[in-house]
Amino acid sequence: MQVFKLCLRVLKKNIPSLLIYVVIFLAISLIMALAHTNEQEDALFSPSKSNIAFLSAEETPLVRGLKEELGKVANFVELPDDAEALQDALFFREVSYILRVPEGFSERFMNGEQVQLEKTIVPDSFSNAYLDLKIDQYLNSARLYVEQIEDLSQESLVQYLKSDLSADTPVELKTNGVKAADHVYTNYYFNYLAYSMLAVLILGTSALMLVYHDQDLQRRNACSPLSPGSFNRQFFLAILVFTGLTWFLMVIFCFLFNFKNLVNINAVFFVANSFVFAVCAAGISFLVGNMVKSESSIPAVCNVLTLGLAFISGVFVPAELLGSSVLKVASFTPTYWYVAANNRIAALASFNYASLQPVFSAMLIQAGFALAFIAIALVLGKKRRLE
Amino acid sequence: MIVRVKNLVKRYGELLALDHLSFTVNDGEVFGLLGPNGSGKTTAINCILSLLEYDKGEVEIFGRPMRPDAYDIKREIGIVMQNVAVYNELTVYENIDYFCGLYVEDKKLRKRLVEEAINFVGLKDFKGYYPKKLSGGLLRRLNIACGIAHKPKLIILDEPTVAVDPQSRYKILEGILELNRLGATVIYTSHYMEEVEQICSRIMIIDKGRAIATGTKDELKAMITLGEKITVESQHITPGQLNRLRALPHVMEAEYKNKQLVIKSGKGANNLEAVLDFIKKEKIQYGKIYSELPTLNDVFLEITGKQLRD
Known part of the structure; x- marks a missing residue:
C-alpha cells in the first residue's frame, strides 16, 4: 500500500491549506445558517399597529x-x-x-x-x-x-x-402526530455544504492528481515492480477515502451543533443527499484534477468553479430570487439538483412515494452527473498520460 | 551477461532515434554510454527499461526478455533518471522509504536499507528536509538514494550529474564506484567524457542512435591515429615556421591560433622532444609548453568529425 500511503502523505502535507478552507467554510456556513435561522424566526407573525x-x-x-x-x-x-x-x-x-x-x-x-x-x-x-x-x-x-x-x-x-x-382560538399545527423539527438551519447548512465540500475536494484531489500526472514520477514508478493496475487502484482508493472523510467530517460537524433537529427521517435524507453529492463532487474534483497543470492554478479554478456553481444554484441566494434563465442554466449542474433536493427534504412532512419521488429523482440526476464527470475525467486522464 | 541489446530500432516519426543499436553489459562492469545531447542515450535507456515501445530489436536483462510487465526483472534494477523524480510533498527520508517500499515490503529491512542509502549519499543531516529546501547537488544525491536504496543488481544512471556542483559531482562519482565495488553492475550515461573516462570500465560512444565505438578507454584511444597533442604558448610564429613544423615526422596537424600553437602528433615516441628541438632551432620564444594524451573527445572528433559537445 505504498501508493495509498504516499497519497495520504501528500494530503497530509496539504492539510494546513485544506484545514483553513474547512474551518473558514464551516464557520461561514454556521454564521450564515444561524443568520438565516434568525431571519426566519423574525419572519414569523408578530402584530404591528x-x-x-x-x-x-x-x-x-x-x-x-x-x-x-x-x-x-x-x-x-x-x-x-x-x-x-x-x-x-x-x-x-x-x-x-x-x-x-x-x-x-x-x-x-x-x-x-x-x-x-x-x-x-x-x-x-x-x-x-x-x-x-x-x-x-x-x-x-x-x-x-x-x-x-x-x-x-x-x-x-x-x-x-x-x-x-376578546375570545381567542388557540391553533396548534400538527404533522402526522410527529413533533415538527426545525429544518431551516439544517437546510441552510447542507446547502452551504455544496460549496465547502466541493472546494475542499477539488483542492485535495487536484493536489493528488498533479502528483499522479507528473511525468518524471510516472516514469520512475513505471520502472518499479509495482503494476500500473495496483498503482491506480491504490491511488483511487486514496481519493475515495479522502472524499469519504471530508464528507463524514462535514456532516458530523452539523450533527454536533444541531443534533436535536437531526433526529428525524428528514435528516436521513439530508445525509443521503449529501453523500450522493459528495460522490458527484469527487467526480468533479477528479475531472478538475485531470485538467489543471500547475499547483498555482488550483485555487483559482477551485474558487471560480465552486463560487459559480453555488451562486447560480441557489446556495447563497435562494432559488426563488434567481431568474428563470439562471435557473435553467443551473439545472445543467449537479449543485442545482443537490440544493433542490435539500429544499424538498426540508419541506417533507410525509414520507410516501409521491413526496419522496422528486428527492430520489434529484439524487439520481446527481449520480448521473457523477458518472459523466468520472467518465470524462478518465478519457482526459488517458489522453494526458499518452501526451 | 547482465544486459544484451540487439539491433534496437526506435523511430519518432521520420526521426531515427536508435539505429540498430547493439551492445552487451557484463556482470560487474561500469558500462558507459557516451554521446552528445540528442544522440539517443536516454532513448536507449528508456527502451531497455520498457518505458518506450521500440520498433525493432531485442532487450534481455539477466538473460530474460525485458517487457513492461517483467516485474521480477524490474525488482533487481535501480534507476536514477536524468530528471530528478522525487515527491516534493515527502521529506528526504519519506521519499527514499517510498521508492524503496516499491521493491521491499519488509518494514524492518526497508528501514535499514533506507538508513544505509541516506548514509551512502551523505544526506544524514537532511533526513527531515523537503526536496524544495535542498540544493541542486543534494537533490541529485536524493535522486540517487531513491534509485539504489533497495540494493539492486543492476543500476542505471542517466546523466545523474547534470547541473551539479563539482563537490557533489565528485561524491556522486565516488558513490557509483563504491556501488560497483559492492557488486552492482552499472550502466552510466553522460555527455561528460571526463566522468565516463573516470569511472567506466567499458565505454560505448553513441551518435545519432548508432554505436560508433565500444571498448575500454585505452581501446577506444587506440582506435584513432592521434597519439599526442602538444600545445605551445608563443607570442609570434611565422607562416614559414608553421610550414616547416608540419613537415616534421609524426606531425599530423599544426595550427597557430590565439597565440597558441597546437600540434597533433601521430602515435610514436619522442614527439615532444622533436617539437622542443624544432623550437630551439627556430629560436621561437615561448611561455608554456605542455603535452596531452588523446581524450574521448578526440576519439569522437576523429570518428565523427565533430566535437562531443557540439
Missing part, C-alpha cells in the same frame, strides 16, 4: 367601543379636523388611515338603518386591510346583536362585543 386618525362627530358608547377595539391594532394620532392638515398627514405617512364617524351614526345604526363610516387611506397600503377587517368584524357583530335583541342599549351592546371579540 397602523397609525390612524379617528375623527368622530359624536361621543356615544358604540363609537367609544369601536375606538377601544381599534386601539388593539392601531395607534391613534391626534390631528386637527382640517382637510389640508389631514391630506398632509396622509402624504407624509403620519397616518395611513383616517376614519370619520358622521353625526347620528350610532342612533341610526341602533335603529337598524344602513349607515357608512367615511375612510381616507394611503393608496395600496396593505396594513389598512387589517383595520378594515377589524372595523367590519366589530360592526358586523354589532349588527347581529341589534337585529336579534330588541331594545338593546349601546352600553349592553358594547359589553357583548367586548366579551366576544
Whole structure:
C-alpha cells in the first residue's frame, strides 16, 4: 500500500491549506445558517399597529367601543379636523388611515338603518386591510346583536362585543402526530455544504492528481515492480477515502451543533443527499484534477468553479430570487439538483412515494452527473498520460 | 551477461532515434554510454527499461526478455533518471522509504536499507528536509538514494550529474564506484567524457542512435591515429615556421591560433622532444609548453568529425 500511503502523505502535507478552507467554510456556513435561522424566526407573525386618525362627530358608547377595539391594532394620532392638515398627514405617512364617524351614526345604526363610516387611506397600503377587517368584524357583530335583541342599549351592546371579540382560538399545527423539527438551519447548512465540500475536494484531489500526472514520477514508478493496475487502484482508493472523510467530517460537524433537529427521517435524507453529492463532487474534483497543470492554478479554478456553481444554484441566494434563465442554466449542474433536493427534504412532512419521488429523482440526476464527470475525467486522464 | 541489446530500432516519426543499436553489459562492469545531447542515450535507456515501445530489436536483462510487465526483472534494477523524480510533498527520508517500499515490503529491512542509502549519499543531516529546501547537488544525491536504496543488481544512471556542483559531482562519482565495488553492475550515461573516462570500465560512444565505438578507454584511444597533442604558448610564429613544423615526422596537424600553437602528433615516441628541438632551432620564444594524451573527445572528433559537445 505504498501508493495509498504516499497519497495520504501528500494530503497530509496539504492539510494546513485544506484545514483553513474547512474551518473558514464551516464557520461561514454556521454564521450564515444561524443568520438565516434568525431571519426566519423574525419572519414569523408578530402584530404591528397602523397609525390612524379617528375623527368622530359624536361621543356615544358604540363609537367609544369601536375606538377601544381599534386601539388593539392601531395607534391613534391626534390631528386637527382640517382637510389640508389631514391630506398632509396622509402624504407624509403620519397616518395611513383616517376614519370619520358622521353625526347620528350610532342612533341610526341602533335603529337598524344602513349607515357608512367615511375612510381616507394611503393608496395600496396593505396594513389598512387589517383595520378594515377589524372595523367590519366589530360592526358586523354589532349588527347581529341589534337585529336579534330588541331594545338593546349601546352600553349592553358594547359589553357583548367586548366579551366576544376578546375570545381567542388557540391553533396548534400538527404533522402526522410527529413533533415538527426545525429544518431551516439544517437546510441552510447542507446547502452551504455544496460549496465547502466541493472546494475542499477539488483542492485535495487536484493536489493528488498533479502528483499522479507528473511525468518524471510516472516514469520512475513505471520502472518499479509495482503494476500500473495496483498503482491506480491504490491511488483511487486514496481519493475515495479522502472524499469519504471530508464528507463524514462535514456532516458530523452539523450533527454536533444541531443534533436535536437531526433526529428525524428528514435528516436521513439530508445525509443521503449529501453523500450522493459528495460522490458527484469527487467526480468533479477528479475531472478538475485531470485538467489543471500547475499547483498555482488550483485555487483559482477551485474558487471560480465552486463560487459559480453555488451562486447560480441557489446556495447563497435562494432559488426563488434567481431568474428563470439562471435557473435553467443551473439545472445543467449537479449543485442545482443537490440544493433542490435539500429544499424538498426540508419541506417533507410525509414520507410516501409521491413526496419522496422528486428527492430520489434529484439524487439520481446527481449520480448521473457523477458518472459523466468520472467518465470524462478518465478519457482526459488517458489522453494526458499518452501526451 | 547482465544486459544484451540487439539491433534496437526506435523511430519518432521520420526521426531515427536508435539505429540498430547493439551492445552487451557484463556482470560487474561500469558500462558507459557516451554521446552528445540528442544522440539517443536516454532513448536507449528508456527502451531497455520498457518505458518506450521500440520498433525493432531485442532487450534481455539477466538473460530474460525485458517487457513492461517483467516485474521480477524490474525488482533487481535501480534507476536514477536524468530528471530528478522525487515527491516534493515527502521529506528526504519519506521519499527514499517510498521508492524503496516499491521493491521491499519488509518494514524492518526497508528501514535499514533506507538508513544505509541516506548514509551512502551523505544526506544524514537532511533526513527531515523537503526536496524544495535542498540544493541542486543534494537533490541529485536524493535522486540517487531513491534509485539504489533497495540494493539492486543492476543500476542505471542517466546523466545523474547534470547541473551539479563539482563537490557533489565528485561524491556522486565516488558513490557509483563504491556501488560497483559492492557488486552492482552499472550502466552510466553522460555527455561528460571526463566522468565516463573516470569511472567506466567499458565505454560505448553513441551518435545519432548508432554505436560508433565500444571498448575500454585505452581501446577506444587506440582506435584513432592521434597519439599526442602538444600545445605551445608563443607570442609570434611565422607562416614559414608553421610550414616547416608540419613537415616534421609524426606531425599530423599544426595550427597557430590565439597565440597558441597546437600540434597533433601521430602515435610514436619522442614527439615532444622533436617539437622542443624544432623550437630551439627556430629560436621561437615561448611561455608554456605542455603535452596531452588523446581524450574521448578526440576519439569522437576523429570518428565523427565533430566535437562531443557540439
